[in-house]
Amino acid sequence: MVDRGQTFELFRFADTVQSVAVEVRCGAPLTIGKERYYPAEIVLKSDFVNGRVGLQVVHEDLDEWERCLDALQAEEVAEWPAGGPSAWVDVVPDDPVEVTVHDSPSTEIAVRVPIDVASKWLEENRLRLDRVRAAVSASS
Structure with a gap:
């Protein structure tokens, strides 16, 4: 059984x-109309900088992340979540993987982090996505 108040990682790139x-x-x-918004960060x-930036995740964002994982598997650049006024990341599947964290468009702050990911990073991130989907479904 899923703890409804639990925090799950949707994805992780780490060395x-x-x-x-x-x-x-x-x-x-947070429910507005039929849409459910889940708080996320x-x-x-890193040794250089540590930070957190908030955003809200909706069910469609999970589908979008799955499409990003497919793009990364095809060695294409991925950006998540697409559009909107919130923070986002883009991922370049080079060696090392480059992940850039963008704060909201109003601050225009971005931090690029090269990460030597483990060989099974893609499979592990698909499992993380599955866990978040299960937790979101349990909270409906």
Whole structure:
């Protein structure tokens, strides 16, 4: 059984020195009309800079992240979540993987982090997506 107030990682890019992850709180969402908004944070950790920036995740964002994973598997650049006035990340599947965290468009702050990801990073991120989907479904 899923703890409805639990926080799950939607994705994580990490090596021994730095990481970028998105943490989603899958408890009681903010409901406006039929849409449910789950509070989330992009979390960046490195020896140089550490930071968190908030955003809201809706069900469609999970589908969009799955499309991003497909793009990354095809060695294409991915941006998530697309559009909107919130924070976002873009991922370049080079060696090392480059993850850029963008704050909201109003601040125009961005931090690019090269990460030597483990060989199974794609499969692990698909499993994280599945766990968030299950938690979101349980909170409906």
